[in-house]
Amino acid sequence: MRLSHLKRLFVLSAACLFGLQNAGAQDVRYPIIPYPTSLTPAAGSFKITAATRIADASGKFTNEALQLNQLIKQGLGVALKQGNTSAVIALKYDASIAAEEGYKLTITPKQLIIAAKTPTGAYRAVETIRQLLPAGIEGNGTRLKQLTLPAVTINDQPAYAWRGMHLDVSRHFFSISYLRKFIDVMALYKMNKFHLHLTDDQGWRIEIKKYPKLTSEGAWRTFNNQDSACMKKAKDNPDFIIDPKHIVKRNGKTMYGGFYTQQQLKDLVAYAATKYIDIIPEIDMPGHMMAAINSYPFLTCNGENKFGELFSKPICPANESTYEFAENVFTEVMDIFPSKYIHIGGDEVDRTDWERSAAVKDFMKQHEIKDMAALHSYFINRMEKFFNSKGRKLIGWDEVIEGGISPTAIIMYWRGWVPDAPVKAAKNGNTVIMTPGNPLYFDYQPDQYAIDKVYHFNPIPAKLNAQEAKAIIGAQANIWSEMIPSENRADYMFMPRMTALAERLWTSNPDDYNSYLKRLNSHYKRLDKLKIRYRLPDLPNMVTESVFIDRDTLSIKKPMAEMQIRYTTDGSLPMATSKPLGQGLVITKPQTIKVAAFTPIGSRGDIYTLNYKKQAYAPALKVANAAPGLAAVYYKAFFKQSSLISKAKADSIFTTSAIAVPASVNAPSFAITYRGYIDVPATGIYTFYLNCDDGGIVKIADRMVVDNDGNHAPIEKNGQVALSKGLQPFALDFIEGGGGYTLKLRYSINGSEPAEVPAAWFKH
Structure with missing residues (x-):
């Protein structure tokens, strides 16, 4: 017994020492994002060949077994045969797992076992396995004779129920094929809510059969100021070229736009459901309705449809025809989207037309509404009752709480300059989803701190106590598309930032940012295979306005070994054929250098414009009695x-x-x-x-x-x-x-x- 005890102590001590010395190696061996709740490394690996058998031992996870087998087929070129008695890959039902998305994954040299209580949990395990498989399984890569998985034991479940991504398809339109690709990437990183912003001033993107003009007219526009800004940027960056697939000629005019048929969206919902992603549609009202009002002017208080001081004029809450229109629209929307949640927007409402309307004043007097904020809330609360009558829950942006809101509505907090808004909502009893502009507006231009800020974002406001904090069910990142006119640009803006958010929302209190960065580095090859045009890692220590006394040397440490850094000195943009930087460039005269990194497949990172000027040391001043501050x-x-x-x-x-x-x-x-x-x-x-x-x-x-x-x-x-x-x-x-x-x-x-x-x- 004593010898056995000493041996056990030695093994444990060795394991601890091994873990300390190989923390970095562990990140490479288990490059999982988001990192699991519990991961116990093990020695050895499990090898999958064409002779391996797979089985849904419980009969409850047929879809998940098929999806895992499809991944294996992408790597081996053949699917595995079913074999309940001889299977070494098995999906099993485990009633002890409490979390809806929870799972257990056990990989030994002899077998691979997925245990879950729900199909959702089993699918999340499949995505974990996907990340442990070689990147070559993605796309149409080279077929392998065997696939190798590292031995490990994982017990996993998410920290937050709402792990969302939002995409605005109104300002600029995206194809159904891109939305499927977007869903695929969400699934890879265990995101589960896809908020689809379908209508706004710039375009109506969903077919509504009762109001056909919403798409025959409202889905199309001539180029606007945002398009012009993109065209200007496209001179230096092809990602800003407006997608020609969405440009047509009509009556001698060049028109931009597009829309989704109801059948296309039903098919998209079904596709997302196979990956356990819920699509939440947003039809934004009472503001941001210019595209609808153009075709149906009865929606306004005075027939006007234009921008006010800041926002477009809203629909009129004093007209019963407005509510009839809204209910008809949302009825068709609900027939397409089975989601428990429907987003009504409710943000950025210019209420000045309401203030001037005699009909509005009479309506407010009749319903004892005290002010414009309360009128705004009356509209939202009335629509919520309609949603509830259909078995749905209403989500609104945080402005909807200003005039009073029922505690059953869900509040999406975005206005970072109103820090008390989520606190007020939580104390009112509302469920809250955190989406503050900084750092979760992924249309904001990313910089060298963008990923760090997302990773360290805390969804829980500091002013909430432990009980009130339960109102925060998660967070999401928003992609507004005013300056995102192409699919490549959308990829660039949300990846890899989304991976940081995924880890923040899945992993309880993630606190190892360096580990995350090491794991992220191994994901770029997989993203290349998936044709995701992600933003390349920043080049370190770039100073855009540099000075030197006599001479300087430009040298750059590559953040990825396979990168090639290229530069120009003639004002032209760096291309894949431009001169490589090599060990360094000696600067002896004032000049401008443009630098960019390139991947082996030709993707170009950000272009850095470095201005060098010669400068003497500025002489110090003698100031008598200078005071602090x-x-x-x-x-x-x-x-x-x-x-x-x-x-x-x-x-x-x-x-x-x-x-x-x-x-x-x-x-x-x-x-x-x-x-x-x-x-x-x-x-x-x-x-x-x-x-x-x-x-x-x-x-x-x-x-x-x-x-x-x-x-x-x-x-x-x-x-x-x-x-x-x-x-x-x-x-x-x-x-x-x-x-x-x-x-x-x-x-x-x-x-x-x-x-x-x-x-x-x-x-x-």
């Missing part, structure tokens, strides 16, 4: 560019030691200027990183260092300046246009790791 001026107004601040009247003045917006600022749009000096501790070339939403610029020693101006989502830009030790003039201008703000300034010197600028450096 910076002088800051606050302006309560809207600015499109920081240069317009000088023409505005200041609201208040204060002193601060931090580059940050004070907690007391609550205006939706404003500007802050920071002035003073920065006390540079050593002579050198400094890089400054300005991350802001919306815009900002940094000048030091009267030199432009970072230009991140304009109204835009959170994004970081950087620049360098050569500074002598001592006090240097410092100026930072920041503008916020509304919609949530970010303001951060970091620095590095002579290539050091970026860090926060110390408060002690600021003087005035």
Whole structure:
């Protein structure tokens, strides 16, 4: 007994030591995203050949056994035969598994066992196995003599019930084949809710038989300002070319658009159901209805159909014909989509027409409605009762809570600048789905921090207690398509960010970001096989505005070994035939270099434009009695560019030691200027990183260092300046246009790791 005990201790100690020394190797051996709830590595592997047998031992998982067999056939070229008595791959029913999507996976050198209580759980296990199989099984790859799976024991279930992706097909239209591809990628990463935004001002995309003009007219438009912006960007990036499949000639006009027939959508719903993905349709109202109003003007209060100050004019809640139209539309929608959830939108409603309408005033008096927010909620609450009568649940964007909402509605929180909205909804008893713009609007241009921000997003608002937190059932990422005119661009915008969200929502408290990145690196080959035009990993330490004293060397560490980095110096865009960067490029004169990474299959990553200029060290100033902190001026107004601040009247003045917006600022749009000096501790070339939403610029020693101006989502830009030790003039201008703000300034010197600028450096 003593010898056996010592031997056991030795084995356990060795296993622990092996795990510590091979954490990175484990990520390569089990490259699963999202990472399982529990994964126990084991020695050896299970080999699948044409002689292997497969069986649905329970008789409950026929579909899942077929899908697993199809994956194996893609690798071997032949499907496995069924064999209940001799099968070494078996799907078994396990009543002890409580979670709807839970499963157990046991792989040993002798067998592969999937245990689940539901077909959904069994299917999630199949997708885990898919990720453990070689990437070559995807597509029409080379057939293999055997497939190898690493031995492992996995017990798995999701942390959140709602793991969603949203796609707007109204601003720009996407084919049914692309929607199937989108569903396939969702399934690979265990996402389970597909929110399909089918209508908006720019196009109506779903056939409604009672109102045929919605698609014969509402599904088509002449090119708009968003199309023009895409066309401009297409000169440098072919992903912005508007898909010609959706362009037609009508009555001598070039029209863009398209729609889905009811049968096409029913087929799509059935396809998604085989992968246990629920499609949630959104018909957005009472706002965002311009495409419908164009054909059916009776929907308005006054016959007008145009944009107001910010949003389009809505349909009229005082007309019974409006409710008849809405109920008829949603009845047909419900016949197509069996989903328990139907999304009504309800966001961004311009209520000014309602305020001017005598009919609306009479309606409000008759129904004892106190204000426009309450009228908005009256419309939503009335539609919810209709939804409930059909056995469905209503989802609305978080604006619908402003005038009062029933606790049975589901709230989708998106307005990051209204942080109390999900808290208010949860305390009201509503179920809440988190979709805040930062970081879950995947139409926002990704940068080097995009994946990190998604991975570390916490769906639970800090102000909720443990009981209230149960109202948060999950989250989803939204893809609005104003600037996404092609399928390639859509791929680029959501992948690989979606993998980070998948792990955040499936894996309880994921806390190993480095492990995730290692696992992600092994997924790119699979995505290549699936023809997903994902965004390539960022090239590290790219400084867009660089300075040098005598000379500099551009060298880039490749984030993927198989990448090739190519560059140009003549202003042209890097192509697959451009000169490779190699070990480095010596810079001795001012010039502009364009750099991009390429994969072996020809995919190009982001293009980096690097401007080099020669610069002498700026001499320090001697300033008597410089006080700590910076002088800051606050302006309560809207600015499109920081240069317009000088023409505005200041609201208040204060002193601060931090580059940050004070907690007391609550205006939706404003500007802050920071002035003073920065006390540079050593002579050198400094890089400054300005991350802001919306815009900002940094000048030091009267030199432009970072230009991140304009109204835009959170994004970081950087620049360098050569500074002598001592006090240097410092100026930072920041503008916020509304919609949530970010303001951060970091620095590095002579290539050091970026860090926060110390408060002690600021003087005035």
